[in-house]
Amino acid sequence: xxxxxxxxxxxxxxxxxxxxxxxxxxxxxxxxxxxxxxxxxxxxxxxxxxxxxxxxxxxxxxxxxxxxxxxxxxxxxxxxxxxxxxxxxxxxxxxxxxxxxxxxxxxxxxxxxxxxxxxxxxxxxxxxxxxxxxxxxxxxxxxxxxxxxxxxxxxxxxxxxxxxxxxxxxxxxxxxxxxxxxxxxxxxxxxxxxxxxxxxxxxxxxxxxxxxx
Amino acid sequence: xxxxxxxxxxxxxxxxxxxxxxxxxxxxxxxxxxxxxxxxxxxxxxxxxxxxxxxxxxxxxxxxxxxxxxxxxxxxxxxxxxxxxxxxxxxxxxxxxxxxxxxxxxxxxxxxxxxxxxxxxxxxxxxxxxxxxxxxxxxxxxxxxxxxxxxxxxxxxxxxxxxxxxxxxxxxxxxxxxxxxxxxxxxxxxxxxxxxxxxxxxxxx
Numbered sequence: 001x002x003x004x005x006x007x008x009x010x011x012x013x014x015x016x017x018x019x020x021x022x023x024x025x026x027x028x029x030x031x032x033x034x035x036x037x038x039x040x041x042x043x044x045x046x047x048x049x050x051x052x053x054x055x056x057x058x059x060x061x062x063x064x065x066x067x068x069x070x071x072x073x074x075x076x077x078x079x080x081x082x083x084x085x086x087x088x089x090x091x092x093x094x095x096x097x098x099x100x101x102x103x104x105x106x107x108x109x110x111x112x113x114x115x116x117x118x119x120x121x122x123x124x125x126x127x128x129x130x131x132x133x134x135x136x137x138x139x140x141x142x143x144x145x146x147x148x149x150x151x152x153x154x155x156x157x158x159x160x161x162x163x164x165x166x167x168x169x170x171x172x173x174x175x176x177x178x179x180x181x182x183x184x185x186x187x188x189x190x191x192x193x194x195x196x197x198x199x200x201x202x203x204x205x206x207x208x209x210x211x212x213x
Numbered sequence: 214x215x216x217x218x219x220x221x222x223x224x225x226x227x228x229x230x231x232x233x234x235x236x237x238x239x240x241x242x243x244x245x246x247x248x249x250x251x252x253x254x255x256x257x258x259x260x261x262x263x264x265x266x267x268x269x270x271x272x273x274x275x276x277x278x279x280x281x282x283x284x285x286x287x288x289x290x291x292x293x294x295x296x297x298x299x300x301x302x303x304x305x306x307x308x309x310x311x312x313x314x315x316x317x318x319x320x321x322x323x324x325x326x327x328x329x330x331x332x333x334x335x336x337x338x339x340x341x342x343x344x345x346x347x348x349x350x351x352x353x354x355x356x357x358x359x360x361x362x363x364x365x366x367x368x369x370x371x372x373x374x375x376x377x378x379x380x381x382x383x384x385x386x387x388x389x390x391x392x393x394x395x396x397x398x399x400x401x402x403x404x405x406x407x408x409x410x411x412x413x414x415x416x417x418x
Contacts, residue, residue, distance in 0.1 A: 010308060014297070021299050075299065079339075079347075080291055081296055083293075083295050086269075090285065213270060
């Protein structure tokens with residue numbers, strides 16, 4: 001088990017190192033989420049309900065994550081490096097977990113930028129809303145890392161990723177918005193936690209079949 | 214009773230399809246431990262597909278393929294180098310060495326980089342390498358964990374004469390010394406092909 005998590009840590013570190021050198025995912029995510037919130041700020045009528053803004057926050061988060069996921073496997077595909085990892089790892093699910101953790105780190109940085117921007121343009125987020133963002137981000141990265149690997153191996157990957165990812169992200173948006181606006185956020189947080197657990201297990205178990213022809 | 218050599222790779226009625234298109238059809242062969250199988254055939258005959266199956270990257274659509282060694286005890290040299298272009302040679306080999314759980318990783322990496330002439334550029338990113346240097350790094354990656362079975366797909370491509378000679382020497386030493394098993398697809402008529410103990414001629418399916 002220690003060796004497994006050692007592999008995961010090495011793989012996640014590799015993704016962070018590649019991003020620090022290339023800087024082609026994180027700046028794009030941070031700029032995109034801020035730009036989206038600015039557009040929403042001017043697009044939302046002054047008379048709109050405060051709850052509507054929370055919905056827009058989730059639109060911004062999901063599409064920012066989609067932007068990151070679209071680039072997630074690019075360095076692995078460039079010179080067949082993913083095949084090298086598939087050959088070398090004792091448990092191939094470590095590749096998925098390493099990627100999910102690295103993607104989560106990128107999304108967390110984008111959210112660290114996005115949440116204060118949201119508070120500036122719309123309204124501050126309370127504790128349950130922030131917890132909803134955290135839990136939904138885990139689910140986004142768990143399921144997103146799997147489907148982006150599937151899309152990366154397919155023809156028309158730019159089309160495939162949103163087609164596969166967005167339907168699976170709908171429950172996360174429901175849970176995230178619910179934790180922000182509901183009088184009973186606990187139910188929605190529990191729902192998000194359950195989603196994370198179920199989809200993390202499914203993605204962990206399915207990854208082996210995604211990377212074998 | 215004579216000793217029967219254990220089959221390192223045993224294929225029976227192997228078929229591989231991508232959608233409706235058959236890339237390989239009814240391929241059977243046996244490769245004993247310590248043997249060298251030379252796979253030949255025209256472009257599009259399925260050599261790369263067969264080698265990917267032996268390496269564990271693809272599964273047959275039909276038939277059976279038994280590889281005696283653990284899949285992580287296979288070293289695979291592909292058309293692509295299977296490394297990260299924006300990492301250095303040392304960073305790549307360190308990552309793969311960790312995953313393969315190579316003992317005394319630093320020493321092994323240093324030895325391979327020296328042997329394949331990459332020591333002086335070990336801290337440069339692979340994206341700055343020539344095609345031949347990248348191929349040398351691919352060989353280092355494939356041999357890093359001292360695999361029992363080495364699968365090589367056109368390993369001489371992009372190598373200069375010195376690199377090709379290094380590769381041939383390394384493979385000859387593996388076969389002669391440690392009884393290593395090789396599966397090799399190449400159009401290069403000289404060098405390592407002389408080591409072949411069996412041949413498999415593929416035709417377009």
